Amino acid sequence: MVQMDEIQRRLIREVADLHKVPEGAYNFRANGELAGRQSTKNIEITGKEDKSGIDIRIKDGTKNESVHIPVVLSESGHKETVYNDFYVGEDCDVLIVAGCGIDNCGSQDSEHDGIHRFFIGKNSKVKYVEKHYGSGDGSGKRILNPVTEVYMEENSAMEMEMVQIKGVDSTKRETLAELKAGARMVVQERLMTHGVQEAYSIYDVRLNGDGSSADVVSRSVARDKSYQKLDLCVLGNAVCSGHTECDSIIMDEGRILAVPSLEANNVDAMLVHEAAIGKIAGEQLNKLMTLGLTEQEAEEQIINGFLK
Amino acid sequence: MLELKNLSFGVEGNDIIRDLTLTVPDGRFVVITGPNGGGKSTLAKLIAGIEKPLSGQIILNGTDITDYSITERAKSGIAFAFQQPVRFKGLNVFDLLRIAAGKKLSVSEACQYLSEVGLCAKDYIDREVNASLSGGELKRIEIATVLARNASVCVFDEPEAGIDLWSFRNLTRIFENMRKNEEGRTIIIISHQERILNIADEIVVLADGKVKEQGPKDEIYPKLAGSELAEEPCGRLA
Ligand SMILES: Nc1ncnc2c1ncn2[C@@H]1O[C@H](COP(=O)(O)OP(=O)(O)O)[C@@H](O)[C@H]1O
Numbered sequence: 001m002v003q004m005d006e007i008q009r010r011l012i013r014e015v016a017d018l019h020k021v022p023e024g025a026y027n028f029r030a031n032g033e034l035a036g037r038q039s040t041k042n043i044e045i046t047g048k049e050d051k052s053g054i055d056i057r058i059k060d061g062t063k064n065e066s067v068h069i070p071v072v073l074s075e076s077g078h079k080e081t082v083y084n085d086f087y088v089g090e091d092c093d094v095l096i097v098a099g100c101g102i103d104n105c106g107s108q109d110s111e112h113d114g115i116h117r118f119f120i121g122k123n124s125k126v127k128y129v130e131k132h133y134g135s136g137d138g139s140g141k142r143i144l145n146p147v148t149e150v151y152m153e154e155n156s157a158m159e160m161e162m163v164q165i166k167g168v169d170s171t172k173r174e175t176l177a178e179l180k181a182g183a184r185m186v187v188q189e190r191l192m193t194h195g196v197q198e199a200y201s202i203y204d205v206r207l208n209g210d211g212s213s214a215d216v217v218s219r220s221v222a223r224d225k226s227y228q229k230l231d232l233c234v235l236g237n238a239v240c241s242g243h244t245e246c247d248s249i250i251m252d253e254g255r256i257l258a259v260p261s262l263e264a265n266n267v268d269a270m271l272v273h274e275a276a277i278g279k280i281a282g283e284q285l286n287k288l289m290t291l292g293l294t295e296q297e298a299e300e301q302i303i304n305g306f307l308k
Numbered sequence: 309m310l311e312l313k314n315l316s317f318g319v320e321g322n323d324i325i326r327d328l329t330l331t332v333p334d335g336r337f338v339v340i341t342g343p344n345g346g347g348k349s350t351l352a353k354l355i356a357g358i359e360k361p362l363s364g365q366i367i368l369n370g371t372d373i374t375d376y377s378i379t380e381r382a383k384s385g386i387a388f389a390f391q392q393p394v395r396f397k398g399l400n401v402f403d404l405l406r407i408a409a410g411k412k413l414s415v416s417e418a419c420q421y422l423s424e425v426g427l428c429a430k431d432y433i434d435r436e437v438n439a440s441l442s443g444g445e446l447k448r449i450e451i452a453t454v455l456a457r458n459a460s461v462c463v464f465d466e467p468e469a470g471i472d473l474w475s476f477r478n479l480t481r482i483f484e485n486m487r488k489n490e491e492g493r494t495i496i497i498i499s500h501q502e503r504i505l506n507i508a509d510e511i512v513v514l515a516d517g518k519v520k521e522q523g524p525k526d527e528i529y530p531k532l533a534g535s536e537l538a539e540e541p542c543g544r545l546a
């Protein structure tokens with residue numbers, strides 16, 4: 001029942017690694033229209049009445065199930081704001097795969113602004129994978145401005161993998177999280193910008209409950225004349241531990257501004273930040289060249305590994 | 309045959325290698341020793357192409373490779389194990405071995421290289437070559453990448469550094485095996501280690517950027533024994 005053309009299928013493959021209709025629950029959205037939806041016994045997906053978007057409700061105790069909600073835009077000039085809310089019950093263990101692919105061959109800007117909210121119940125474990133990808137050689141921009149809000153109940157765990165490494169002209173990503181006691185969040189962000197692309201990535205993680213923890217790691221590469229601003233903030237309001245890390249490679253005339261910040265409002269908050277920006281180390285290139293790679297091949301291996 | 313002819317190198321007016329001439333025939337096992345700061349690592353980098361000489365020539369099997377890039381030298385059969393191995397965020401041990409082999413590498417082949425340097429392959433093959441590895445582990449992986457290259461001229465810069473006492477015998481065995489497996493392979497090792505000096509065909513003493521002594525092991529070694537240039541493993545720990 002999923003209806004899409006070849007371009008749309010290709011985008012889906014890029015953002016969701018999907019070659020066929022996935023098992024479990026899914027919702028496919030193409031150029032603002034529903035292209036396929038399936039709920040399961042434990043995972044119910046319904047469209048919103050008042051605005052564009054869906055509600056995903058996952059029953060207590062749902063384990064080893066997945067939800068795929070890819071979005072594709074292949075029509076130049078299409079702009080949309082979509083609200084998706086995830087209500088994850090207690091004691092769940094689920095995988096959520098989101099992602100947006102834009103193909104813009106036309107002259108008008110295409111834009112997808114996805115606002116995702118996660119309400120994660122006690123003791124639940126969620127793995128969230130989000131990939132953003134752009135293609136097409138039109139002069140119209142490909143714009144993605146995701147907002148992700150995560151509200152974590154006691155002893156829940158959220159692992160987020162956010163990847164944007166190709167073809168998105170302009171992005172502003174905001175991630176907000178609030179953690180109750182014993183909740184744990186791990187974020188791995190991978191970002192690469194080319195040409196004159198701009199990317200802003202903002203994290204605001206609040207450790208509100210005793211024993212909560214967050215580990216936010218962003219690795220990024222800015223090539224050509226692209227620009228990135230990385231703003232990682234962790235607040236410790238309890239007996240908690242937080243770690244943030246921005247690790248960036250600049251190439252060509254790329255520019256990166258890393259603005260790490262930590263705020264401790266409790267004497268037992270343990271917060272650490274690490275940040276490094278630099279070009280590829282000459283000795284790394286040398287080593288790979290002594291193994292027979294050309295300078296360019298060496299560079300590719302280093303970048304690919306770094307963003308893996 | 310590797311010929312270094314009247315090589316000179318310096319940085320900002322400081323001479324590091326001075327008019328150095330050295331010939332290493334095919335299949336020879338040469339150990340270069342000498343005081344710290346004598347120019348040994350610099351000489352190795354000149355051979356690998358990481359540094360370019362100010363004057364002089366480097367000739368490999370009759371071809372002048374002085375102007376070859378690092379990559380071209382690697383492709384002509386030169387392999388080099390760094391004194392200080394480089395760390396890579398995101399590349400794992402298997403990636404490095406695969407790149408070194410320059411072809412599709414099976415996991416079992418990669419494991420062989422690792423076992424040879426005394427690392428339990430299954431624990432290391434997926435490890436990132438980053439700061440989580442100890443100095444000694446990195447050194448062994450560095451040696452494994454040279455083994456994987458299967459090159460005709462192999463240069464090792466102080467391979468013993470960071471390797472514990474237990475594995476000295478294994479280290480010398482690696483070099484002996486390398487020779488056994490390929491008759492014509494030239495091995496150049498920079499070392500202060502008595503047991504490594506002991507298995508050399510020829511010893512070169514490098515000091516002040518010049519060859520101070522050169523000759524068969526039996527001739528040079530007795531002159532070094534007991535001096536600080538030939539260290540026993542225990543001496544290092546003291
Ligand atoms: N890139 C460099 N810039 C400045 N001085 C250098 C550089 N490389 C080596 N040297 C100097 O050259 C001398 C020889 O160094 P090196 O080749 O590392 O000696 P060895 O390996 O024998 O200990 C030392 O005095 C060292 O400080």
Ligand SMILES: [Mg+2]
Nearest residue numbers: 348349350391
């Ligand atoms: Mg040295």
